[in-house]
Amino acid sequence: MNRLQRALDAIVERVDTPAPIVLADVMQDNIDRMQSFAAQHNLDVRPHVKTHKCVEIGRRQVDAGAIGITAGNVGEAEVFAAAGFDDIFIAYPVWPTGRKGARIRRLAETTRLRLGVDNFAAIDAIADAMEDDAGRLQVVVEVDCGARRSGAPPDAAGDLATLARKRGLVPVGVFTYPGHGSASPDARKRAAHDQEAALTAAVHSLNAAGISTAVVSAGSTPTVEFSTSSVITEIRPGEYVFNDLNNSRLGACTEDQIALFVAGAVVSDWVSDQRILDVGTKALSREGNLEIGYGAVAGTSAVLSKLNEYHGFLPLPAGDFRPSVGTVIPVVPNHVCPVVINFEELIVTDSTGASLQRWPVDARGFLN
Amino acid sequence: MNRLQRALDAIVERVDTPAPIVLADVMQDNIDRMQSFAAQHNLDVRPHVKTHKCVEIGRRQVDAGAIGITAGNVGEAEVFAAAGFDDIFIAYPVWPTGRKGARIRRLAETTRLRLGVDNFAAIDAIADAMEDDAGRLQVVVEVDCGARRSGAPPDAAGDLATLARKRGLVPVGVFTYPGHGSASPDARKRAAHDQEAALTAAVHSLNAAGISTAVVSAGSTPTVEFSTSSVITEIRPGEYVFNDLNNSRLGACTEDQIALFVAGAVVSDWVSDQRILDVGTKALSREGNLEIGYGAVAGTSAVLSKLNEYHGFLPLPAGDFRPSVGTVIPVVPNHVCPVVINFEELIVTDSTGASLQRWPVDARGFLN
Numbered sequence: 001m002n003r004l005q006r007a008l009d010a011i012v013e014r015v016d017t018p019a020p021i022v023l024a025d026v027m028q029d030n031i032d033r034m035q036s037f038a039a040q041h042n043l044d045v046r047p048h049v050k051t052h053k054c055v056e057i058g059r060r061q062v063d064a065g066a067i068g069i070t071a072g073n074v075g076e077a078e079v080f081a082a083a084g085f086d087d088i089f090i091a092y093p094v095w096p097t098g099r100k101g102a103r104i105r106r107l108a109e110t111t112r113l114r115l116g117v118d119n120f121a122a123i124d125a126i127a128d129a130m131e132d133d134a135g136r137l138q139v140v141v142e143v144d145c146g147a148r149r150s151g152a153p154p155d156a157a158g159d160l161a162t163l164a165r166k167r168g169l170v171p172v173g174v175f176t177y178p179g180h181g182s183a184s185p186d187a188r189k190r191a192a193h194d195q196e197a198a199l200t201a202a203v204h205s206l207n208a209a210g211i212s213t214a215v216v217s218a219g220s221t222p223t224v225e226f227s228t229s230s231v232i233t234e235i236r237p238g239e240y241v242f243n244d245l246n247n248s249r250l251g252a253c254t255e256d257q258i259a260l261f262v263a264g265a266v267v268s269d270w271v272s273d274q275r276i277l278d279v280g281t282k283a284l285s286r287e288g289n290l291e292i293g294y295g296a297v298a299g300t301s302a303v304l305s306k307l308n309e310y311h312g313f314l315p316l317p318a319g320d321f322r323p324s325v326g327t328v329i330p331v332v333p334n335h336v337c338p339v340v341i342n343f344e345e346l347i348v349t350d351s352t353g354a355s356l357q358r359w360p361v362d363a364r365g366f367l368n
Numbered sequence: 369m370n371r372l373q374r375a376l377d378a379i380v381e382r383v384d385t386p387a388p389i390v391l392a393d394v395m396q397d398n399i400d401r402m403q404s405f406a407a408q409h410n411l412d413v414r415p416h417v418k419t420h421k422c423v424e425i426g427r428r429q430v431d432a433g434a435i436g437i438t439a440g441n442v443g444e445a446e447v448f449a450a451a452g453f454d455d456i457f458i459a460y461p462v463w464p465t466g467r468k469g470a471r472i473r474r475l476a477e478t479t480r481l482r483l484g485v486d487n488f489a490a491i492d493a494i495a496d497a498m499e500d501d502a503g504r505l506q507v508v509v510e511v512d513c514g515a516r517r518s519g520a521p522p523d524a525a526g527d528l529a530t531l532a533r534k535r536g537l538v539p540v541g542v543f544t545y546p547g548h549g550s551a552s553p554d555a556r557k558r559a560a561h562d563q564e565a566a567l568t569a570a571v572h573s574l575n576a577a578g579i580s581t582a583v584v585s586a587g588s589t590p591t592v593e594f595s596t597s598s599v600i601t602e603i604r605p606g607e608y609v610f611n612d613l614n615n616s617r618l619g620a621c622t623e624d625q626i627a628l629f630v631a632g633a634v635v636s637d638w639v640s641d642q643r644i645l646d647v648g649t650k651a652l653s654r655e656g657n658l659e660i661g662y663g664a665v666a667g668t669s670a671v672l673s674k675l676n677e678y679h680g681f682l683p684l685p686a687g688d689f690r691p692s693v694g695t696v697i698p699v700v701p702n703h704v705c706p707v708v709i710n711f712e713e714l715i716v717t718d719s720t721g722a723s724l725q726r727w728p729v730d731a732r733g734f735l736n
Contacts, residue, residue, distance in 0.1 A: 016466035016736045072678045095633045098384035150636035265463045268518035310440045325489045344733035365712035368384045
């Protein structure tokens with residue numbers, strides 16, 4: 001990954017560290033490759049914007065052929081709707097606390113809005129909040145496929161969709177998230193298999209209730225390669241746009257497909273064989289563990305062993321890598337999503353470092 | 369901590385979850401108690417704004433008697449300077465990447481600005497960046513007291529201050545951070561002892577170089593109780609303003625002194641003896657481990673066992689606590705600082721829930 005250092009060197013005088021650097025060419029290749037894969041398997045792509053929270057990147061995904069976007073909460077959907085995105089799926093079993101019911105109703109006036117539901121009480125609460133406008137809101141029943149997180153048992157999907165229809169909402173299908181596919185490289189295929197079984201059962205459950213399933217929606221970057229069953233109509237990958245070390249370890253991307261890193265400066269070098277970088281949890285978030293560390297320096301075997309809020313601890317491996325104070329180096333995150341939300345803007349260049357743009361992380365603060 | 373649930377219940381209809389709730393009365397007590405402690409020991413208080421990043425809270429700290437504020441980077445200092453704070457110490461060995469040198473020079477034009485330094489190269493780089501204005505910038509030499517993070521050996525402090533003076537900067541003293549005092553309750557006192565020894569040695573080193581030490585600055589919420597040596601002139605606690613479970617475990621606060629929690633809703637309950645909350649890493653950050661979990665429900669023994677980005681996994685302990693879907697409950701974070709930066713605003717009430725204000729987290733995005 002020395003190419004990351006080369007790109008960084010070309011723009012370094014314009015980068016205040018720490019800063020998230022995006023290689024637009026690598027990102028565009030990631031977007032196009034996912035779209036080609038989906039086209040080959042007759043799948044719609046509805047990328048999850050949680051990874052980038054950036055309108056400019058969402059536009060590129062739609063320009064490449066995405067049919068709409070996936071959001072994780074109402075706030076993200078509002079930001080993208082205000083920017084002109086008109087087909088949004090909040091893939092989350094939202095409970096309408098506070099003003100959220102009214103916010104959902106307002107969003108549905110101008111956007112084709114889909115909302116996840118996984119339980120009877122929430123369907124009632126959301127239908128109540130929609131008042132006379134329930135018919136504007138499509139709902140998608142979440143079923144569990146083994147992640148043991150949210151999602152109803154697949155055979156309950158029909159009853160949930162029936163209640164939604166009875167309350168005037170528009171049930172359009174089912175979705176799931178194979179989160180257990182991120183446990184190991186081997187888990188990916190097994191989780192995708194579980195996903196197919198759960199979605200198939202959920203489709204049967206809706207159809208048995210007389211409800212058709214236009215939408216049968218699957219996750220996720222680590223499992224998408226195996227999510228090609230004929231029952232599935234759309235995929236909702238998020239991380240593929242940037243990729244990261246976790247996906248690389250799972251075999252879901254190569255290191256060359258990682259499109260985002262954090263530029264950090266060496267700020268202190270008094271402890272022998274250690275450098276302190278200005279990259280701590282306030283830049284990287286605490287994603288990792290003692291075994292894999294908290295982020296790696298591209299082109300080296302050096303890994304951050306510990307993070308404080310503004311400090312990253314970098315033990316130096318044996319060898320030539322002995323950066324002096326003031327050196328700016330590329331840190332590749334384990335998990336990219338919690339990095340992006342720490343920053344106001346992405347510094348966007350390409351592998352040659354020939355250009356530099358700043359794109360706002362538009363939806364970074366809107367997390368409810 | 370059932371009082372947190374009571375305060376939450378009083379405002380719950382105006383809270384879109386997840387949301388950070390501040391009890392202003394508990395916070396004000398924390399501020400006042402720290403100020404009394406400092407007055408009693410003849411110490412100045414210079415609170416670290418990393419914990420709240422909120423101008424309104426910084427003002428309350430100054431109104432209570434703080435002599436100025438501590439920031440962790442240039443961006444935080446800029447936000448608070450723009451809001452009228454005129455005495456700011458960036459307690460970090462900044463390397464002036466990109467435009468940072470010019471930003472520091474600009475800040476020093478309108479604010480009494482102090483900057484941490486721990487190495488010769490950075491002193492030169494900062495002096496270069498200050499151009500003819502070096503005399504406007506006070507520098508404070510960081511020394512290590514055992515955290516093995518940043519900071520020069522105490523006996524190098526005099527040489528560093530000498531170079532700073534030669535370059536036209538204004539060396540005013542020394543500082544350290546006893547980070548190793550957060551390792552365990554017993555470590556607090558030992559680390560404070562190490563801190564005193566390192567600061568004493570550093571003062572001698574500066575004095576031997578003919579440089580006086582108006583500022584001898586110490587951390588930190590966990591160690592401040594023991595930071596009362598006569599060599600110390602100021603303390604820089606941050607977390608005390610809100611407190612959190614980590615400080616409570618260390619014995620640095622009581623649970624009744626915790627002034628911030630995250631309101632989360634139960635959104636799914638299909639897995640038996642488990643609830644899913646809409647509180648994941650995008651709200652809490654990943655602060656914790658398998659042993660202590662990732663946040664606790666106030667007034668219960670329930671602890672989040674795992675976080676995804678938008679989902680918190682809450683195994684239910686034996687007993688009566690069986691919240692239904694839609695219930696909004698107070699989650700107390702392990703480490704409060706990485707929570708606040710995830711949000712646009714703090715919801716501020718008091719222990720009775722009688723009022724509700726929204727205070728912006730002004731400096732949340734400015735992390736370089």
